[in-house]
Amino acid sequence: MAKPNTNIDYNQTVISIRGLKKSFETNHVLRGVDLDLYQGENLVVLGRSGTGKSVLIKIISGLLTADSGEVLVLGKDMNNLSAKELRDLRIKVGFSFQNSALYDSMTVRKNIEFPLVRNSPKLTRKEVTMQVEEVLDNVGLLQTINQMPSELSGGQRKRIGIARTLILKPEIVLYDEPTAGLDPITCIDINELINEVQQMYHTSSIIITHDLTCAKATGDRIVMLLDGKFERQGSFDEVFNTTDERVKAFYDYNFTQ
Amino acid sequence: MDTPDSTAEQVPVKRPNKLAKSLAGTFTDLYNVVRFILRFFKEAFVPPYEGKELLRQCYEVGVRSLGLITLTGFIVGLIFTKQSRPSLSEFGATSWLPSLVSIAIMRALAPLVTALITAGRVGSSIGAELGSMRVTEQIDAMEVSGTNPFKYLVCIRVLATTITVPILSTFAAFVAILGGYLNVHQNEGTSYSTFIAQVFEPLSFLDFESSLIKSIVFGFTIGIVGAYKGYNSSRGTEGVGKAANSAVVTAMFLVFIEEIVIVQIIGWFR
Incomplete structure (x- = not known):
């Protein structure tokens, strides 16, 4: 599936990272990462498991703190935010978790309205219901509104996870392995949904994946994390048109399986 | 070399x-x-107060423990009375049974038994629930959506146990005394009004006060230990089991330590 045309504003950076380093004891995961995400862009971060892809977006969302380096999200320095500023910023930065992270004691409706009710306490019951139904309709799962997460398939859970992210109308969406553990057909559905979200909600996104089909279908630009740094970036073809054995091995593994 | x-x-x-x-x-x-x-x-004491969730948690802790507390309280009262009788009858002092039962239940048994049952039932449940939420990134999901998970998950549960354990303890004391009454009535034929009069005779305001203070401290301990173990559980399903288990063991241990300390402190005021 070809990536639809998108309106990217290359003059406006929504995330800017310079010299980001993060270690866990002796494991140096990120060793000086530089990154820019532009307004309206879908940026795919590729890399093998354990290379720090998820650590990167957890730092962007404030779940982890950087050891050193500068992380600017919507112009705010993540290293110098008060609790309130961080909370306000998080409303604008959605996070779609690898395992969806749905609240398993709540129905789909409660899952989606949970962040909305807490961040917009003045909304009436009717307004909340309308917004929940609208976002569920946008991800094609309005019929599951009263189901429990345990009753949903893997693909449905991913969609509901994305819907819960979208209910706050974020400016940036961070996707952590959106197609992990799904069958190929459902992967295509999720890739399409990521592109639809970009079009409908005018979001900028970082998509963490090691699935090259997902990368090709959703990425306006692709960066590859190798040995704790972004070694290659550009379009899909630019990134993989190389003699670098590490990159070629990654490509061969994905497309010869 | x-x-x-x-x-x-x-x-x-x-x-x-x-x-x-x-x-x-x-x-x-x-x-x-x-x-x-x-x-x-x-x-815990700054807005938003999450009153609805607090009520739900109080229901979870309180109402759902009521059956077990009733049964245990009744049996404790009954057995304690039955086991104390032979010793008192040796001195011809079986008429002191109601006083003995009330002092033992109010000062020690009701708060302690309630705390141990709540630690086993609720402490483990808080540890397992929060541990599971931590492992499946549900706590992270709350955090990134602009909700304070500490306030919503931890503060509410700790407040719920702190509020509910004293209520359960009072109820347990009532049921245990009832158990004692049935035994006394069956053996000595004591009327209800006489029994109740003898139950309250030796009790002072300090006894009620110390029982209440103990229950509040126990409730807080059970909630905070369960929440701490669950909220900070290590990754993986093994961590969830460990959190639940450790919540119960640690809470029970602390309850006994607190019992000793509070009894000592209350002793200074008698």
Whole structure:
């Protein structure tokens, strides 16, 4: 599936990272990462498991703190935010978790309205219901509104996870392995949904994946994390048109399986 | 190259390191617990108050423990009375049974039994629930959506146990005294009004007060231990089991320690 045309504003950076380093004891995961995400862009971060892809977006969302380096999200320095500023910023930065992270004691409706009710306490019951139904309709799962997460398939859970992210109308969406553990057909559905979200909600996104089909279908630009740094970036073809054995091995593994 | 002497010298060098690490670990844990408790007091009493969720948690802790508390309280009262009778009858003092039962139940048994049951039923449930939420990134999901998970998950549960355990304890005392009454009535034929009069005769305001204070402290302990273990559980399903287990064991241990300390303190005021 070809990536639809998108309106990217290359003059406006929504995330800017310079010299980001993060270690866990002796494991140096990120060793000086530089990154820019532009307004309206879908940026795919590729890399093998354990290379720090998820650590990167957890730092962007404030779940982890950087050891050193500068992380600017919507112009705010993540290293110098008060609790309130961080909370306000998080409303604008959605996070779609690898395992969806749905609240398993709540129905789909409660899952989606949970962040909305807490961040917009003045909304009436009717307004909340309308917004929940609208976002569920946008991800094609309005019929599951009263189901429990345990009753949903893997693909449905991913969609509901994305819907819960979208209910706050974020400016940036961070996707952590959106197609992990799904069958190929459902992967295509999720890739399409990521592109639809970009079009409908005018979001900028970082998509963490090691699935090259997902990368090709959703990425306006692709960066590859190798040995704790972004070694290659550009379009899909630019990134993989190389003699670098590490990159070629990654490509061969994905497309010869 | 290692000589036999140099190898022998390594042994005493390693021991203090291990001890130092273990001590450092203990102090770090203690520091984290203190921080956790301070964070609770900092965040629990500021808006938003999440009244609905607090009521739901009180229901979970209170109403759902009621059956077990009723059964245990009744049996404790009944058995305690039955077992005390032979000793008192040796001195011809079976008429003191109601007083003995009321003092034992109000001062020690009701708060202690309630706390132990709640620690087993609720402490483990809080530990497992929060541990599972931590492992499946549900706590992270709350955090990134602009909700304060500490306030919503931890503060509410700790407040719920702190409010509910004293109520359960009072109820347990009532049921235990009822159990004692049935036994006394069956054996001595004491009327209900006489029994009740004898039950309240030896009790002072300090007894009710100390029972209430104990229950509040026990309730807080059960909630904070369960929440701390669950909220900070390590990754993986094994961590969830450990959190639940550790929540019960630690809470029960602390309840006994607190019982001793509070009894000592109350003793100074008698």
